[in-house]
Amino acid sequence: MAEKVIVCCAITGAIHTPSMSDALPVTPEQIARSAIEAAEAGAAIIHLHARNPETGEPTPDPDVFMRFLPVIKQSTDAVVNITTGGGLNMTVDDRLAAPMRAKPEMCSLNMGSMNFNISRAGDRVKHWKHAWEKPYLDRTDDHIFRNTFRDIARIVEVMGKGHGTRFEFECYDVGHLYNLAYCLERRIVEPPLFVQTIFGILGGIGAEPRNLLFMKETADRLFGDAYVWSVLAAGRHQMAFTTMAGILGGNVRVGLEDSLYIGRGKFARSNAEQVSKIRRILEELSLEIASPAEARERLKLKGADRVGF
Ligand code: KMH
Numbered sequence: 059m060a061e062k063v064i065v066c067c068a069i070t071g072a073i074h075t076p077s078m079s080d081a082l083p084v085t086p087e088q089i090a091r092s093a094i095e096a097a098e099a100g101a102a103i104i105h106l107h108a109r110n111p112e113t114g115e116p117t118p119d120p121d122v123f124m125r126f127l128p129v130i131k132q133s134t135d136a137v138v139n140i141t142t143g144g145g146l147n148m149t150v151d152d153r154l155a156a157p158m159r160a161k162p163e164m165c166s167l168n169m170g171s172m173n174f175n176i177s178r179a180g181d182r183v184k185h186w187k188h189a190w191e192k193p194y195l196d197r198t199d200d201h202i203f204r205n206t207f208r209d210i211a212r213i214v215e216v217m218g219k220g221h222g223t224r225f226e227f228e229c230y231d232v233g234h235l236y237n238l239a240y241c242l243e244r245r246i247v248e249p250p251l252f253v254q255t256i257f258g259i260l261g262g263i264g265a266e267p268r269n270l271l272f273m274k275e276t277a278d279r280l281f282g283d284a285y286v287w288s289v290l291a292a293g294r295h296q297m298a299f300t301t302m303a304g305i306l307g308g309n310v311r312v313g314l315e316d317s318l319y320i321g322r323g324k325f326a327r328s329n330a331e332q333v334s335k336i337r338r339i340l341e342e343l344s345l346e347i348a349s350p351a352e353a354r355e356r357l358k359l360k361g362a363d364r365v366g367f
């Protein structure tokens with residue numbers, strides 16, 4: 059029998075900016091509400107970044123995270139997953155500040171340094187709401203998203219060994235799978251590995267179906283039954299790639315961090331709308347979605363009673 063599908067929803071991220079969509083949650087209240095709605099729609103895991111409540115600029119400030127994390131915890135049973143990728147202008151120390159304070163059940167762990175070019179992401183914006191947005195995007199044609207082996211080992215040490223947090227291993231290209239295999243072989247990381255394969259970021263592997271198959275085949279070869287596979291794809295590829303993942307026995311991530319759309323040229327009204335759409339597709343394919351408890355069991359998470367918020 060097919061395993062149930064774990065649906066993760068990434069609520070706001072650090073790629074899109076407020077001028078791109080009015081639906082993008084920005085304030086702690088909006089982030090909490092959107093996360094709760096996504097969990098009610100079927101997301102077992104909620105992936106979170108924070109933003110400056112006034113300007114919407116990505117922020118690493120733990121105090122801002124602490125304004126929405128307890129609200130989400132009180133209203134849902136979903137697994138809270140905090141980014142360690144942060145935003146494009148943050149150091150690794152910045153990126154670790156909130157996860158260290160919140161000690162969540164999960165956090166992301168980006169598996170390699172790479173170009174991360176989102177300089178064209180605002181091409182359709184006619185009116186910028188905030189001064190920071192355009193320069194933030196423009197300078198990414200010269201941006202290196204830093205995730206060295208030493209950074210990776212440090213995040214594992216601090217969050218994994220230190221707080222019992224487990225990881226969403228973000229793999230944007232085939233080499234990242236090999237980086238993770240190296241870490242597994244050296245026992246830097248422990249199975250089961252939750253491997254988030256990512257398609258369509260400029261700097262990572264392109265969103266072509268054959269690449270999805272190749273990433274899965276490579277992960278199968280490298281990790282065997284020591285991993286749990288998930289897929290996200292940027293922008294218009296989101297629903298097609300998550301559907302393919304479901305058909306192939308994988309898990310899925312949706313959310314406004316990854317795409318602002320619900321269909322061709324049509325903005326999503328909320329994170330919950332994307333969760334409901336992928337849920338509908340999966341259920342039409344006779345697949346079942348996993349509850350938070352089932353996700354916890356499969357990913358061997360420490361439990362919501364052992365977090366710091
Ligand atoms: N923005 C996604 C492509 C992170 O938060 O660590 C990857 C991501 C990174 O979610």
Ligand code: ZN
Nearest residue numbers: 071141143315
């Ligand atoms: Zn993220």
